[in-house]
Amino acid sequence: MIEIIYMEDGVREHPRSRQILARFPQAKVLPCTHYKEVFNPSGQSFRLQKKKPALILARQTSKLIHPIPPSYGVGGTRNFYFSHLLNCLYDCRYCFLQGMYPSAHYLMFVNFEDFEEEIVSASQNSEEPSWFFSGYDCDSLALESVTGFADHFLPFFKKLDNAWIELRTKSVATRVLRDREPLERAVVAFSFTPQEISTQLEHGVPSVDARIRAMLQLAELGWKIGLRIDPLIDCTDFKDRYAKLFENIFTDLPEHTIHSVSLGAFRMPTGFFKKIEKHYPEEPLFASDLESKGGVIAYRENTEKRLKHTCFELLEKWVSPSKIFSCET
Amino acid sequence: MNFVIAFPGEAQPIIDFYDLQKVGKQPFPYYQIDNHKLVISGMGRERTAQAVNYLKNESSTPNQAWINLGIAGHGSLEIGQPFLAGKIEDDLSENCFYPPQIYDHTFPVTCLKTCSQPCSFYEPDLGYDMEAHAFYSTVLSVSTRELVQVIKIVSDNPGSPLASFSPKEVPRLIENHLETIALLVNQMEKTSLTIQLExxxxxxxxxxxxxxxxxxxxxxxxxxxxxxxxxxxxxxxxxxxxxxxxxxxxxxxxxxxxxxxxxxxxx
Incomplete structure (x- = not known):
């Protein structure tokens, strides 16, 4: 639970800050002028802070939505991401956030209304539908009880006819979705690795079975489901483990509820990888047969092809190939 | 654990508790047993920074645990109440430190301001000392922020200002909290070991x-x-x-x- 809340002086009176403070009456509030004083300094240990992250409440004053490169794989022709929250409840060893941010504190931007303005503006700039991805710098749902993000943004997106939202998650905290009518232009995307991999690398994440149950509930209620088989981890019994995972996911999931399935092999910007490797020198994943190419650490080309090809073949049994997308390295 | 403490009266309870042995007198009184080290810095920023540098040179292992312990004034807390600094300000600098609070403990966490002179004016929810900011800024080159903490015990507050405080009371203020301090020390040391290379x-x-x-x-x-x-x-x-x-x-x-x-x- 949150024990320390750092609060920018400028958001002290913001209604969303007040709501959050009311949820954590025991938390100690420490004032700061700007979140960067707490979040950005060098000489912090992401690994150690993960033991007990604090919450930082701040206002995002720089760019609020960002274009997504085509290699992302899913979405439309106009894709953006936006981050109301930096960092994640979970502690996945393959996650690039560990290398991207100097701090593991949860940094929440309370000025949702400013995000909305930019989203409206971007979606009105073209007749093409715009896609907005919310789970890039955090899990979209895992900290819903703190942020109220989905509860706020789903009604907002419901009113936009030209905008899609993808919530990407490993959480089973889906009540915020179950308690409302499914949105026509929303995808709830669940990320999976086989349970054997998840146990070793996805610390604090609900079990694969629990997530599948949460996903099936939403599908039954009419929510469109995305499957993010990303990152693919080259491992012993690769084919058997992923075959079992897909069987568990797809056996009870009606095909018409599946919006998309994306595949992406483990990859990471080299600079992030080096930092993370320093934090976790004992992690076997980082001793895998990887190579650095074009500023990215990834499996060798043949390995990546083999992993993806195997999964494509396994997936074709369950889902139309037109719904399967590859995220490029 | 590396302790940096301004005065002998603040240091003696720690020296006794850990059975530290005096191993040096110059330039600072220096005590040690096994991995516990303690240096008595004297008052103020400059002496604190020098003492930290002295202790830094005694070991080449990075990411050790460091604590600055001592008495402090406070605008809200009771006399004798220990607290951890969650934010460290300085009356001569705009630069603040926010020691990450990752440990389990029972200490209140509050803001602390390092001042050039003893302070007789108290703001609510703010502690006052003369060393912590210099301590923190000097240690950062050899240890990650999570492993650098400041513990203070309230010696004076608006109801009982500094002028009425007797230095003779200092050891007792510290002694009352040795067990809880030791629990934090223990966690910090274990945490330090988790990030040392095998x-x-x-x-x-x-x-x-x-x-x-x-x-x-x-x-x-x-x-x-x-x-x-x-x-x-x-x-x-x-x-x-x-x-x-x-x-x-x-x-x-x-x-x-x-x-x-x-x-x-x-x-």
């Missing part, structure tokens, strides 16, 4: 470098390979055998790579 890795690295010459680049490669072999659970003694059979550093690197290859797949 000595087995450095030992193997040094042994292999004694056998062959390695260029700077190959030295890095060698260290990475030994670390990876350790991460994969491989027996590092095998690397020494490989090095002994190889004709030069390049062959050592390629042979270790070949040996490790089949083990690299994630389980």
């Amino acid at each position: 000595p087995e890795i450095s030992n193997t690295y040094e042994k292999v470098r004694e056998i062959h010459h390695f260029s700077s680049t190959r030295s890095h490669q060698l260290h990475d390979l030994i670390r990876q072999a350790h991460a994969l659970g491989l027996y590092l003694g095998e690397i020494e055998s490989i090095a002994q059979s190889a004709k030069d550093g390049a062959e050592v690197i390629s042979s270790i790579n070949l040996w490790m290859g089949p083990s690299r797949q994630f389980r």
Whole structure:
């Protein structure tokens, strides 16, 4: 639970800050002028802070939505991401956030209304539908009880006819979705690795079975489901483990509820990888047969092809190939 | 644990509790037993920074735990109440520190301002000392912020200002909280160990470098390979055998790579 809340002086009176403070009456509030004083300094240990992250409440004053490169794989022709929250409840060893941010504190931007303005503006700039991805710098749902993000943004997106939202998650905290009518232009995307991999690398994440149950509930209620088989981890019994995972996911999931399935092999910007490797020198994943190419650490080309090809073949049994997308390295 | 403490009266309870032995007098009184070290800095920023630098030179191991302990004024807390500094300000600097609070403890966490002079004016929810900011800024070059903490015990407050405080009371203020301080010390030390590289890795690295010459680049490669072999659970003694059979550093690197290859797949 949150024990320390750092609060920018400028958001002290913001209604969303007040709501959050009311949820954590025991938390100690420490004032700061700007979140960067707490979040950005060098000489912090992401690994150690993960033991007990604090919450930082701040206002995002720089760019609020960002274009997504085509290699992302899913979405439309106009894709953006936006981050109301930096960092994640979970502690996945393959996650690039560990290398991207100097701090593991949860940094929440309370000025949702400013995000909305930019989203409206971007979606009105073209007749093409715009896609907005919310789970890039955090899990979209895992900290819903703190942020109220989905509860706020789903009604907002419901009113936009030209905008899609993808919530990407490993959480089973889906009540915020179950308690409302499914949105026509929303995808709830669940990320999976086989349970054997998840146990070793996805610390604090609900079990694969629990997530599948949460996903099936939403599908039954009419929510469109995305499957993010990303990152693919080259491992012993690769084919058997992923075959079992897909069987568990797809056996009870009606095909018409599946919006998309994306595949992406483990990859990471080299600079992030080096930092993370320093934090976790004992992690076997980082001793895998990887190579650095074009500023990215990834499996060798043949390995990546083999992993993806195997999964494509396994997936074709369950889902139309037109719904399967590859995220490029 | 490295303790940096301004006055003998504040240090004595810690010296007694850990049974620290005096090992030096100059330039600062210096006490030690096993991995516990304590230096008595004297009052103020400059002496604190010098004492930290002195203690830094006593050990080359990075990311050790550090605590600045002492008495402080406070605008809200009761006399005798210990607290941890969650934010450290300075009356001469705009720069603030926010020691990450990752430990389980019962201390209140509050803001602390380091002042140039003893302070007789108290703001609510703010502590006052004369060392913490200099301590924190000086330690940061050798330790990650989570391992650097400031514990203060309230000696004066608006109801009982500094002028009425007797220095004779200092040891008792500290003694009352030695057990809870020790719990924090223990956690910080354990945490420090979690981010130290396994000595087995450095030992193997040094042994292999004694056998062959390695260029700077190959030295890095060698260290990475030994670390990876350790991460994969491989027996590092095998690397020494490989090095002994190889004709030069390049062959050592390629042979270790070949040996490790089949083990690299994630389980």
